[in-house]
Amino acid sequence: MALKKTDPSTYTTEFIASDVDKVRFYEDPMIDNIVTAILALGTETWSNRRRTLVLERLLQEKGVTQEMIESYMPSDEDKAEWQTERDRLVEMIMGPLMREGNLSPSAKRQHDE
Amino acid sequence: MLNRRTLFGSLAGAVSALSVAFTKAAYAKIPAGDTPIDIEPRSKVGQLERLPTLDAESRNDFLTGVRNWRGGKLLSASRERFNQILTEAGEDPRKDLPLERIFQLVGNDPLVSLEGRVRIDAQRMAHKTFRDSFQNHRGDVYLAEPEQYDKRGPGTLELNPDMHIPDYTRHEIHMQPGGYVGGAFAGAIYHYGTNAFYEARGTDNYLDEHHAKLASQVSAPADGRVRRILDMGCGIGQLTVGLKKQHEDAEVWGIDVGAPMIRYGHMRAVDENVDVNFAQRLAEDTRFPDNHFDIVASYILHHEMPAEASRNVIAEAFRVLRPGGVYVPIDFHTGGQPRRPQNAFNSYQLWKDHRWNNEVWRIEYQDMDYFGHMAKVGFQVNRKGPRAWFNRTNVVATKPA
Numbered sequence: 472m473a474l475k476k477t478d479p480s481t482y483t484t485e486f487i488a489s490d491v492d493k494v495r496f497y498e499d500p501m502i503d504n505i506v507t508a509i510l511a512l513g514t515e516t517w518s519n520r521r522r523t524l525v526l527e528r529l530l531q532e533k534g535v536t537q538e539m540i541e542s543y544m545p546s547d548e549d550k551a552e553w554q555t556e557r558d559r560l561v562e563m564i565m566g567p568l569m570r571e572g573n574l575s576p577s578a579k580r581q582h583d584e
Numbered sequence: 585m586l587n588r589r590t591l592f593g594s595l596a597g598a599v600s601a602l603s604v605a606f607t608k609a610a611y612a613k614i615p616a617g618d619t620p621i622d623i624e625p626r627s628k629v630g631q632l633e634r635l636p637t638l639d640a641e642s643r644n645d646f647l648t649g650v651r652n653w654r655g656g657k658l659l660s661a662s663r664e665r666f667n668q669i670l671t672e673a674g675e676d677p678r679k680d681l682p683l684e685r686i687f688q689l690v691g692n693d694p695l696v697s698l699e700g701r702v703r704i705d706a707q708r709m710a711h712k713t714f715r716d717s718f719q720n721h722r723g724d725v726y727l728a729e730p731e732q733y734d735k736r737g738p739g740t741l742e743l744n745p746d747m748h749i750p751d752y753t754r755h756e757i758h759m760q761p762g763g764y765v766g767g768a769f770a771g772a773i774y775h776y777g778t779n780a781f782y783e784a785r786g787t788d789n790y791l792d793e794h795h796a797k798l799a800s801q802v803s804a805p806a807d808g809r810v811r812r813i814l815d816m817g818c819g820i821g822q823l824t825v826g827l828k829k830q831h832e833d834a835e836v837w838g839i840d841v842g843a844p845m846i847r848y849g850h851m852r853a854v855d856e857n858v859d860v861n862f863a864q865r866l867a868e869d870t871r872f873p874d875n876h877f878d879i880v881a882s883y884i885l886h887h888e889m890p891a892e893a894s895r896n897v898i899a900e901a902f903r904v905l906r907p908g909g910v911y912v913p914i915d916f917h918t919g920g921q922p923r924r925p926q927n928a929f930n931s932y933q934l935w936k937d938h939r940w941n942n943e944v945w946r947i948e949y950q951d952m953d954y955f956g957h958m959a960k961v962g963f964q965v966n967r968k969g970p971r972a973w974f975n976r977t978n979v980v981a982t983k984p985a
């Protein structure tokens with residue numbers, strides 16, 4: 472493999488990528504994908520929940536009530552921004568379901584293909 | 585490969601507006617002039633700067649919980665199932681078995697599969713969370729940060745962009761994106777990744793207390809003379825700094841093949857005002873004079889190199905140590921205990937760690953006659969040295985006086 476020189480701005484050099492994305496542990500790789508998607512969902516759920524906990528603490532201190540939160544109307548700008556974030560989430564949860572792992576857990580390494 | 589320029593260019597559009605809204609106040613311009621800016625938008629926990637965003641921190645928090653669950657409840661259940669399957673097939677689970685036979689027996693078991701799957705996913709997602717949080721949110725600022733520290737003291741940093749980087753060091757070991765030499769954020773990713781790894785095992789390292797303890801467990805030469813210390817494969821310099829704190833009057837060097845690793849380590853040492861020197865050099869070719877160091881140490885270096893490189897490193901440690909100097913390579917299974925897994929389940933776990941956690945060299949390390957080679961190059965080998973890490977005994981090799 473021909474290797475590139477060091478990048479002078481980051482002092483990084485070419486690396487040998489792992490092929491771990493291709494592993495499947497279940498006979499049907501879709502099950503692998505679903506497990507991954509569930510984990511991703513879990514991280515997002517907890518991250519949102521944790522943010523809500525922080526917000527609620529802070530809002531309480533500032534006098535923002537539950538009712539004000541429920542009746543908030545997003546602006547057009549809000550909508551556009553939130554859509555980008557929503558699509559990222561969709562990709563993260565649904566993306567893994569499209570993988571097609573074809574290496575068995577016992578497959579030999581094949582870095583230099 | 586990530587490049588400062590491409591990152592600057594794409595930043596404006598790529599940053600999600602939502603996250604900017606939450607962290608805007610934290611974005612600081614890098615001032616011209618002498619004072620380095622220490623980017624710490626969300627303050628610290630112990631000595632560990634909090635991740636750039638609340639979301640990244642929360643994702644990592646969840647995945648640390650997953651690691652904990654995987655290494656506890658799921659691992660026990662998986663082991664039990666594994667052994668049950670073997671027993672039912674007429675095998676003795678207390679004995680080792682050829683991997684082919686193991687794959688054949690347990691390959692499709694849902695519980696055993698789940699353990700493998702979850703382990704990999706938790707590791708990959710955590711790494712991705714770290715990398716994305718630096719790269720996408722504040723990439724330019726984070727890349728600029730070490731530039732301001734590179735030439736700052738008290739200690740020194742030597743980078744060698746033209747040096748030969750052996751292929752074996754270019755792998756994405758334990759799935760770290762870009763590995764140690766190819767990821768611009770390798771230092772930070774390694775730091776947050778290992779911190780979560782220790783935390784999930786009940787070892788706090790927010791204050792580098794784990795490395796401070798290791799440093800206190802590194803033996804000094806019998807004559808007590810410690811003027812120079814070398815930490816090989818120092819990574820982000822946590823042991824290097826620990827050794828300096830342990831031996832304040834000594835000149836302490838940390839060397840590593842990964843420039844992004846030692847740049848991050850140097851930055852941290854400067855922040856802490858600890859006078860240690862970092863250099864991008866190879867452990868098997870340190871370029872230090874003969875008989876130069878009183879102590880040569882390393883921590884979890886050898887299991888990440890091929891046996892041949894390990895042998896060269898041992899010979900190099902012998903060369904640079906002065907007569908009476910000690911070599912303390914702390915790693916998995918050093919000292920008196922057996923190196924190979926003793927049963928089928930452990931064999932299977934080792935295989936998965938090697939193949940799918942991308943611990944490319946770990947099996948070679950397990951199989952190598954490590955102590956024999958130490959003796960061969962001239963060391964007096966004490967396999968029952970003091971405790972270090974989770975090893976009851978740890979190898980301490982002395983260069984004969």
Ligand SMILES: C[S@@+](CC[C@H](N)C(=O)[O-])C[C@H]1O[C@@H](n2cnc3c(N)ncnc32)[C@H](O)[C@@H]1O
Nearest residue numbers: 764817818819840841842845866867883884885
């Ligand atoms: C698992 S890390 C250990 C880092 C550090 N000792 C710690 O306490 O966490 C292994 C380190 O060894 C480095 N390394 C691997 N091969 C090397 C070599 N031949 N010479 C110098 N460093 C090497 C890697 O770049 C990586 O930073």
